[in-house]
Amino acid sequence: MNQKIRHQIFTRWRAENPHPTTELEYNSPFELLIAVILSAQATDVGVNKATRKLYPVANTPETIFSLGLDGLKSYIKTIGLYNTKAENVIKTCQMLIEHHSSIVPDTREALEALPGVGRKTANVVLNTAFGQPTMAVDTHIFRVGNRTRIAPGKNVLEVEQKLLKVIPKEFMLDAHHWMILHGRYVCIARKPKCGSCLIEDLCEYKEKTEIDSE
Template structure:
């Protein structure tokens, strides 16, 4: 795909949604960190249902740590892998309290040192909470990048590096959200909705559908 086509695709996505953000509910970097940690292999909807009950009760490292693993599980047991996630969140709270004055660090290495936080979660927090031009590649972004030809790659890190290389600076902060939403609602996994896609004529996917 040539760069002009990439810019046209990103311009259309921006025109349709000038100020995109995550569909996870949060009101602080810490709430976002917890929500993203809980969202691994789970839907944003299921995470929001749990955190809408959890955060009014506990939304600081101290408050969640005080719940303990079993107390936290009561709030998140409707989410997949909740046992492991509860343990990771409690451990992360302990580290935030002891090493970071209960403040979420604006630093990739420090974030990735937290239990349950990998590169993708760190990218989401840096981008959404702190406005960094990072691009977290999940299954939606991986699919859209490869299917459209925007930034093909064999694995998520290849796609991330390609996007960082080819996406112009003016689009970098928001491209993560545009591609996730596009993959979630239009360029869906089994049968993409090409007929209602605003970038269909620019997309290089060969097996387009009519719907």
């Protein structure tokens, strides 16, 4: 795929959705951080259901830490892997209190040092909370990058590095949101909805579906 086509793809996505953002609900960098930690191998819908009950009660490092492990688990037990996630969230809150004055850091190194925070989570927080042009490659972006040939790669890091290199700078800040939404609702895993795809004529996927699949 050449740069002219990539530019057209992102131009169309921007025209359709000028201000994309995460579907996780949050009102502060801390709320976003916790929501992203909870979202690993879980849906945004499921995480939002839990945080709608949790955040009115506890939405700072101190208040969540004071809930304790069992207290936190009672709010997030509907989310997959909640035992491990609860431990990570409590430890993260403790680290934020002790080492960062309860403020979410805005550097990759500091974020990735927090329990339960890997490269993808750090990228989401850096991009969405702090406006940094990072690329958080999840399964949706990995699939879209490879299927469309915008940025093919053997693993998530390869796709991330390629996207950072080939996405035109004017689209970089919002690019990962457009790609996630495209993968979540149009270029779905089992059978992509090529018939109703905004970029069907620009995509280089060889096995396009003839009609919009339900």
